[in-house]
Amino acid sequence: MDVTVEKKLQDLWKLQQIDNKLDTLRAVLGELPMEVSDLEDDIAGLETRVAHIQQEISLYNAEISSKKNAIKDFQRAIEKYDDQLNNIKNSREYEAIDKEKEIAGLEILSAEKKIRDFSKQIEGKQEVLDLTQASLDRRKADLEFKQAELSEIEKENEEEITKLKKERETALKRVDERLSRAYHRIRENMKNSVAVAPIVRGSCGGCFSKIPPQRHSDIRAHIKITDCEHCGRILVDQTISGISAFDEIKEDKPTRRKMRLTTAK
Numbered sequence: 001m002d003v004t005v006e007k008k009l010q011d012l013w014k015l016q017q018i019d020n021k022l023d024t025l026r027a028v029l030g031e032l033p034m035e036v037s038d039l040e041d042d043i044a045g046l047e048t049r050v051a052h053i054q055q056e057i058s059l060y061n062a063e064i065s066s067k068k069n070a071i072k073d074f075q076r077a078i079e080k081y082d083d084q085l086n087n088i089k090n091s092r093e094y095e096a097i098d099k100e101k102e103i104a105g106l107e108i109l110s111a112e113k114k115i116r117d118f119s120k121q122i123e124g125k126q127e128v129l130d131l132t133q134a135s136l137d138r139r140k141a142d143l144e145f146k147q148a149e150l151s152e153i154e155k156e157n158e159e160e161i162t163k164l165k166k167e168r169e170t171a172l173k174r175v176d177e178r179l180s181r182a183y184h185r186i187r188e189n190m191k192n193s194v195a196v197a198p199i200v201r202g203s204c205g206g207c208f209s210k211i212p213p214q215r216h217s218d219i220r221a222h223i224k225i226t227d228c229e230h231c232g233r234i235l236v237d238q239t240i241s242g243i244s245a246f247d248e249i250k251e252d253k254p255t256r257r258k259m260r261l262t263t264a265k
């Protein structure tokens with residue numbers, strides 16, 4: 001006995017429903033791993049930057065402590081010069097030592113100025129470091145969250161995908177080979193991988209173009225498998241799809257947010 005057109009359409013619609021679910025699950029996984037790897041790249045870049053700034057700061061700090069040591073040395077020299085000056089009778093010798101003392105004083109001033117300059121540099125670097133570190137911390141928290149989400153979805157999806165694949169096998173067996181080929185060919189050609197579209201408010205649920213009344217009533221009569229004149233999708237009427245004129249047509253691309261809402265039952 002020949003399978004009726006109505007039965008064929010029902011089987012095709014069923015297959016499409018399963019594929020829709022599989023596509024959704026795969027799409028969800030598709031973008032998350034990319035987001036995770038983008039974040040990992042960001043973090044690696046920021047960590048390099050943080051390390052670089054920290055190194056610059058420690059170089060400035062090393063310069064500062066070397067200048068501080070130099071100042072101490074000059075101060076000790078000045079004390080020594082003062083002692084010498086107190087015990088000198090000869091004016092030429094006095095002038096020579098006094099000159100040394102003056103030079104040491106100038107060296108101290110110059111070292112102090114350097115220390116102020118370096119401290120200012122450090123302040124600037126520290127500001128950049130704080131901002132970079134904050135942005136690094138944010139991304140790390142983001143990554144942790146996304147990784148947890150990813151592994152959770154992967155786990156959930158694994159079970160769901162295995163289950164759906166089995167359902168798909170069963171559903172596909174009911175569809176004859178010629179129709180199955182057509183189904184897969186149309187699916188491949190469609191951006192949203194939808195080969196069987198419901199009629200919604202007299203329009204093709206795939207491309208939204210209006211279906212001529214005659215064609216519409218032919219489809220309703222289940223006389224033969226009919227495709228959309230515009231996009232080539234196989235059309236099914238309300239009795240097959242169960243989608244009434246008041247139902248919203250599903251968006252092409254499922255988002256993760258939606259996905260999470262549907263799985264968070």
Ligand SMILES: [Zn+2]
Binds near residue numbers: 205206208228231
């Ligand atoms: Zn269409």
